[in-house]
Amino acid sequence: MKFSGNVDTGTRKKLLNFGGDGGGQICLGRGLRCPSVGCNSVEKKIYVHLNYTVPCVRLLNATHQIGCQSSLSGNVGVLHVLESEDNLDWVLSKGPNPPYLVILEAALFTRSIMMKLKNGSNRVAGVAVVAPNTNPTEPFSPYTTCPNENTGVYTEKYDPAYAHCNVTVWNPLGNGLAYEEFDFPIFSLKDDNDTQVIRQCFLDHNQVVNGSAPQYPLCAMQLYSHMSAVTDTATCMRRNDINFSISPEGVCDPLGDSNVWASSRPINTTQKGHKNSENVIIAAARLDSRSFFFDIAPGAQSSVTGFVSLLAAAHALRNATQEAPPNRTILYTFFQGETFDYIGSSRMVYDMENNQFAVDLDNVHSVLEVGQVGLRSDSQLWLHSDPVSRRNSSVNDEVASKDLNVTVNQPQASQPLPPSSFQRFLRARPIPGIVIEDHQSVFTNRYYESMYDNAEYLNISYPSNLTADEQLEHITETATVPFTLSPPTAEFKFIHLSSEPTFLVQYLLANLTGTVVNVTKEDCQHQREDDKDKESHHLYHYMWVQGSVPPNGTQRESFCVRSTVHLSKALSPAFDPLKEYTSTEYSTWTESRWKTIKGRIFLVASHELEMLTLGVGVGVLVTSLLLTYLISSKADILFSSGREPTNATY
Numbered sequence: 001m002k003f004s005g006n007v008d009t010g011t012r013k014k015l016l017n018f019g020g021d022g023g024g025q026i027c028l029g030r031g032l033r034c035p036s037v038g039c040n041s042v043e044k045k046i047y048v049h050l051n052y053t054v055p056c057v058r059l060l061n062a063t064h065q066i067g068c069q070s071s072l073s074g075n076v077g078v079l080h081v082l083e084s085e086d087n088l089d090w091v092l093s094k095g096p097n098p099p100y101l102v103i104l105e106a107a108l109f110t111r112s113i114m115m116k117l118k119n120g121s122n123r124v125a126g127v128a129v130v131a132p133n134t135n136p137t138e139p140f141s142p143y144t145t146c147p148n149e150n151t152g153v154y155t156e157k158y159d160p161a162y163a164h165c166n167v168t169v170w171n172p173l174g175n176g177l178a179y180e181e182f183d184f185p186i187f188s189l190k191d192d193n194d195t196q197v198i199r200q201c202f203l204d205h206n207q208v209v210n211g212s213a214p215q216y217p218l219c220a221m222q223l224y225s226h227m228s229a230v231t232d233t234a235t236c237m238r239r240n241d242i243n244f245s246i247s248p249e250g251v252c253d254p255l256g257d258s259n260v261w262a263s264s265r266p267i268n269t270t271q272k273g274h275k276n277s278e279n280v281i282i283a284a285a286r287l288d289s290r291s292f293f294f295d296i297a298p299g300a301q302s303s304v305t306g307f308v309s310l311l312a313a314a315h316a317l318r319n320a321t322q323e324a325p326p327n328r329t330i331l332y333t334f335f336q337g338e339t340f341d342y343i344g345s346s347r348m349v350y351d352m353e354n355n356q357f358a359v360d361l362d363n364v365h366s367v368l369e370v371g372q373v374g375l376r377s378d379s380q381l382w383l384h385s386d387p388v389s390r391r392n393s394s395v396n397d398e399v400a401s402k403d404l405n406v407t408v409n410q411p412q413a414s415q416p417l418p419p420s421s422f423q424r425f426l427r428a429r430p431i432p433g434i435v436i437e438d439h440q441s442v443f444t445n446r447y448y449e450s451m452y453d454n455a456e457y458l459n460i461s462y463p464s465n466l467t468a469d470e471q472l473e474h475i476t477e478t479a480t481v482p483f484t485l486s487p488p489t490a491e492f493k494f495i496h497l498s499s500e501p502t503f504l505v506q507y508l509l510a511n512l513t514g515t516v517v518n519v520t521k522e523d524c525q526h527q528r529e530d531d532k533d534k535e536s537h538h539l540y541h542y543m544w545v546q547g548s549v550p551p552n553g554t555q556r557e558s559f560c561v562r563s564t565v566h567l568s569k570a571l572s573p574a575f576d577p578l579k580e581y582t583s584t585e586y587s588t589w590t591e592s593r594w595k596t597i598k599g600r601i602f603l604v605a606s607h608e609l610e611m612l613t614l615g616v617g618v619g620v621l622v623t624s625l626l627l628t629y630l631i632s633s634k635a636d637i638l639f640s641s642g643r644e645p646t647n648a649t650y
Contacts, residue, residue, distance in 0.1 A: 048197055050599040052190035056182070057294045058227035058592040060236055060252060061341075062582045066178070067592075069227035070126065070185040076222045077101030077125025079601070081202045085113055092120040096213045099125035101221040103198060106132045109140075111175040118182055126185040126223045128599070130195050131296075135456050139446035142178035142292040145169050147449075151341040151587065152423040154416055159388050162416045168441050170418055171448050178292050178449070185223040187599055188293045188451070201601060216606040223599045228252070229592035234581040236590055252590040256571035257336035257499060259344045260287070260506045262314070262513055263358075263564045264321040264330040266539035273355035279328045280359055284345070284369045284421050285310040286338040287501050291451040298454040301374035301445045305438075305458070307334055307505060310370050315512035328365055332513075334505050335421050336570040339449065341587035344570035345421035349428050350586075357568065361425075366398060367433035369422045372445055374458050379438050381408045386417050389430040398432035411440050418443075506565055510543055514563030517542075524560035541565055 058067035077099040080091055085108065091100045100123060104113070109129045117124050146165035154162040161167070189195050201219035208214060229236035229252035236252035267278065285306040289299025298304070314332045321330065337343025351357040352364070373381065390396040390413070417423055420435045438444055447453040462471045519529055524544045527537035536542075540562045547557040569576075574583040581588055605613070631638065 047600040047602045050194050053599045054188040054293045055225040056186040060233045060590045062588040068182040068186045070225045072226045074222045074224040075125040079202050079219045098123040101125045102127045104129045128187045131188050135452045139173045141173045141448040143174045143449040144176050145171050145174040147419040153426040185225040217603040220604040221601045224596045227592035233588045233590045237581050252592050254575040255589045258567040259570045260334040262332045267358045268538045269358045270538040274360045278363045279365050280331045280363050281328050282331045282367045284333045286335045290339045296451040300454050300458050305374040306370040318513050340589040342424045343587045345424040350573040367422045369435045371437045373438050383408050383410050384435040395432045510563040510565045514561040517562045519560045
């Protein structure tokens with residue numbers, strides 16, 4: 001492997017002590033210059049702490065566990081930068097200093113290499129993947145080839161011909177890595193100064209020259225990512241209920257969040273269940289995504305394109321539906337947790353079936369879902385429907401009558417639905433519906449559910465004068481939100497999945513579909529128009545908005561926004577209320593808890609030198625104890641002197 005580019009000043013400072021000059025002038029870990037008398041912290045002299053480390057974490061369901069973890073004290077291994085797949089022999093058999101902690105460039109983060117490392121895990125302490133600054137040229141999807149195959153509508157009972165993606169393998173690029181279990185930690189590292197330190201440390205101390213083993217001291221890495229949960233969801237939830245201490249700690253948490261929904265006209269949310277006067281069309285999209293590594297799930301094409309399109313549609317239809325209300329109410333719905341066996345949609349269907357939602361399934365006329373719609377110059381929109389439910393003439397007539405007034409295509413009538421929230425509604429009953437996608441059969445998304453499904457993949461451009469950090473903060477005129485919403489004081493308690501997208505969509509939807517009302521801050525926060533209003537809180541949700549500072553002003557102009565935006569649970573019924581942790585009907589995914597996530601590098605001495613050092617230390621300790629004993633036992637003799645008589649006077 002060739003390393004190119006200049007090492008900056010800060011990185012050079014971190015590398016000085018690896019050379020063993022003994023000057024003690026640089027504190028390893030932060031690149032800080034120390035006083036001439038040496039550093040205050042011995043720990044900083046020994047270790048370089050990695051600043052940007054993102055782990056693979058452990059997830060569990062009803063039958064097994066997936067993901068990665070380290071030992072309780074962290075995994076330590078000698079660094080080895082893998083040059084190619086052919087170079088694996090050094091790690092798996094030839095290298096004389098196992099276990100090894102393998103550094104992979106993104107191009108080598110493949111199923112073939114990872115499974116070989118997994119099978120030789122007694123010589124592998126862990127893996128660190130250097131995330132590239134630009135997307136790779138090769139496709140990469142760590143998801144399965146048949147997403148959510150066991151919790152959608154296409155089961156053996158529904159129609160065996162369509163079960164398990166027998167007709168269409170939707171994600172043929174999926175390598176399934178995200179559903180493997182690894183008994184060593186796997187981290188993603190940002191390609192920055194820290195990785196330059198790692199590479200230089202490897203070149204200076206660990207590089208194999210002409211097949212000969214490198215000499216000690218060697219550069220090593222330690223990764224901490226110990227997971228508390230083991231085995232499966234039923235086991236970890238049972239352990240959550242066992243309290244042995246005053247302040248018990250759980251070992252895992254159910255995956256969950258909140259769905260966001262709004263109606264084109266007010267619906268009484270206090271009275272749950274069937275509404276005689278309501279006929280609802282559900283317009284849906286999903287909010288969530290995932291990747292192999294925790295909290296790196298941009299989901300640009302897989303989810304963002306869909307929910308942004310639905311937000312735009314809600315905004316475009318706002319005035320039209322208020323001026324000329326349609327015969328049916330549009331229920332704009334944004335589901336969370338769909339990646340993990342349709343958590344959000346299955347919960348909404350369950351609540352509708354059990355009179356725990358504002359409407360029930362009898363009120364649902366049809367479903368229109370916006371899926372992956374990351375259109376490119378050569379792509380088209382496709383309307384997908386369910387061939388099984390369309391055997392019912394009334395369902396078929398409704399689906400066939402849909403006219404979206406846009407240029408779209410339809411796949412063959414025998415092709416099943418792609419993975420979609422709509423499948424959970426069909427699992428309950430035959431409901432007319434379509435799913436809008438940018439693919440006819442297999443996904444066009446080359447990076448489905450990976451960290452590369454990002455803005456770059458959608459060819460989103462920024463002004464050339466912006467830095468990478470400034471691009472994250474850049475807001476176009478089209479996307480500008482003219483006010484800032486105050487955080488709500490009482491909302492559904494989120495469980496582990498990131499709540500930021502949920503709040504963002506909630507606020508955006510209120511902005512795009514709501515109305516500014518002239519009420520006081522107190523009334524707004526109490527969900528009312530005035531102190532005599534006892535009805536509005538059944539129909540609307542009020543948000544007090546900080547507002548913006550006018551051009552010639554110094555204070556924000558705050559106001560109240562009234563909307564029909566609400567949150568509902570996106571927590572699998574398997575956890576609440578059923579407590580059926582081995583359910584095959586609902587999602588049972590949980591996430592393990594952990595305490596420490598970190599990585600660091602350091603120089604390690606040979607085993608012989610360590611034993612010698614230990615022996616010398618023990619020898620010094622024993623000698624010190626003997627000397628102390630001898631001196632103490634002969635103290636009267638050794639420290640005696642002519643004592644003055646007791647009656648001496650001065």
